Amino acid sequence: xxxxxxxxxxxxxxxxxxxxxxxxxxxxxxxxxxxxxxxxxxxxxxxxxxxxxxxxxxxxxxxxxxxxxxxxxxxxxxxxxxxxxxxxxxxxxxxxxxxxxxxxxxxxxxxxxxxxxxxxxxxxxxxxxxxxxxxxxxxxxxxxxxxxxxxxxxxxxxxxxxxxxxxxxxxxxxxxxxxxxxxxxxxxxxxxxxxxxxxxx
Numbered sequence: 569x570x571x572x573x574x575x576x577x578x579x580x581x582x583x584x585x586x587x588x589x590x591x592x593x594x595x596x597x598x599x600x601x602x603x604x605x606x607x608x609x610x611x612x613x614x615x616x617x618x619x620x621x622x623x624x625x626x627x628x629x630x631x632x633x634x635x636x637x638x639x640x641x642x643x644x645x646x647x648x649x650x651x652x653x654x655x656x657x658x659x660x661x662x663x664x665x666x667x668x669x670x671x672x673x674x675x676x677x678x679x680x681x682x683x684x685x686x687x688x689x690x691x692x693x694x695x696x697x698x699x700x701x702x703x704x705x706x707x708x709x710x711x712x713x714x715x716x717x718x719x720x721x722x723x724x725x726x727x728x729x730x731x732x733x734x735x736x737x738x739x740x741x742x743x744x745x746x747x748x749x750x751x752x753x754x755x756x757x758x759x760x761x762x763x764x765x766x767x768x769x
Contacts, residue, residue, distance in 0.1 A: 572621060572702040574601040577689040578722050581698060583646055586741025590711045592639045594622040601702050603682055604690045610664060610681035618678060623706035629673035636667055636676070648686065659685040698722040704766060712755045713762040715740050720767055 574597050585593060598621035602611055619626050626632050643665060650657040664681040682690065700721045708714050719739065723729040733751075737744065742755060 572598070572601045573699060574702050574705060575604055575690075575697055575699040576600055577692065578696045578698055579650060580648075580689050581718055581722050582739070583648055584738050584741050585642075585711070585715060588642055588711060588741070589635075589638070590709060590714060591622070591624060591635055592642055593711060593714050594624065594706045595636070595639050596643070597705060598622040598702060599680055600690065603680065607691060608663070608682055608684055608687050610679050613678040613680070615676035618676075621702065623703065633669060633673055633676075636678075640665060640667060650685070650688075657685070659683060661686045661689075708762055710758050710762055712740050712742075713759045716759045717763055717766065720763070724767075 580600075588596075595618065598618065599613070601621070602613070613621075615626070615632070618624075619632070624632075624635075643662065646661055648659050648661050650659060660683055662680060663683045664679060666679045667676060668678075669676045698718060698721050700717070705714065705717060708717055719729065731739070733748070736742075737746065737751075740755065742751060746754070
């Protein structure tokens with residue numbers, strides 16, 4: 569795997585990835601990594617180039633196809649909101665997201681192009697950005713740990729970030745009925761176990 573770096577405006581961390589799987593997150597942020605610095609030009613992935621980026625082992629073509637189809641469905645549900653001190657703007661991230669398979673599913677091409685409105689998330693980066701190694705991100709198994717990893721990378725220079733429990737649940741996409749003890753058992757302990765290798769203390 570190449571030393572790809574994922575880098576984007578912090579606004580992207582505000583979207584809830586509820587119901588996303590760990591694999592879908594890997595593919596999404598692999599695509600985001602490659603879209604940086606291409607402005608609104610389209611880019612093309614092959615089946616194997618995308619799988620390599622996302623640290624995905626292709627064992628069954630039908631399963632891989634289903635994973636990509638699920639990814640596309642999740643992307644269509646993204647509610648991305650650009651916020652300023654006096655405005656809100658809802659926007660679609662992608663102008664084009666086309667996936668085409670050959671008949672026996674042995675190969676695939678994916679063409680992706682961001683909208684002009686969303687392009688600022690990838691290219692207009694001054695001080696408000698999140699950055700991390702893609703290989704590090706894809707090595708994390710838990711989807712909750714992946715989300716916390718991104719948030720910790722955003723606030724890494726400050727060293728801490730406090731969340732209201734309602735905000736924490738929204739960002740992580742936890743079941744609404746989770747009690748504090750369930751969050752501690754099913755999320756916090758898992759996150760601390762997985763991320764201790766990447767963050768001291």
